[in-house]
Amino acid sequence: MKKSERHALIETLIQENVVKTQEELLALLKEKGVNATQATISRDIRELKLVKTADLTGQVRFLQFQEEIEESNTQTTHLEQLTQDVVTKVDRVQFMTILHTVANNAPILAAAIDEITMKEKICTLAGFDIVTVISPDEASAIILEDFFKKNLD
Incomplete structure (x- = not known):
């Protein structure tokens, strides 16, 4: 899978699911047939500007940085x-x-x-x-x- 496709999938996953940890994100990616390493996911999170923050319901989760x-x-x-x-x-x-x-x-x-x-x-x-x-x-x-x-x- 290309990096751009993986990024698009990660964005979709964090919008549709409450993802609290990198491990949860790795598991969701694996369910979609994407095998990625922890280092790759860390880099993707940084490049996509994902941050852990409270959503509108108060749950801490990964969201895209909006500043x-x-x-x-x-x-x-x-x-x-x-x-x-x-x-x-x-x-x-x-x-x-x-x-x-x-x-x-x-x-x-x-x-x-x-x-x-x-x-x-x-x-x-x-x-x-x-x-x-x-x-x-x-x-x-x-x-x-x-x-x-x-x-x-």
Whole structure:
């Protein structure tokens, strides 16, 4: 079994079962026909960012660490607010999204965009009142254009 398949199975198992120990996880994997070593499971747990914590019922179990998602949501909310405050116009040229800002606000906006990990962005370039967001392809640029235009209204 490939590592990615094992990771997907582990995620499913911890969502569907109360898994309190690595031994329990190993046993569940074995039931599914996957033979893995303790070292492999330890590495998988670390890579999947699984932590032991109390669930909604108070039982201690393995769950996926959510800080990264919550942090990303907070940063996105900050970017939405900043867009409303400083962006005056949004244009797109092929794979680039051009954000026109209030004077001297482009560097602040570019920094906020750079803080967020998103597959639609390769990098930003900031001037005095314009931020250019370079995307890997035109489809990604369209997604960014829609995001920024939505937050202008």
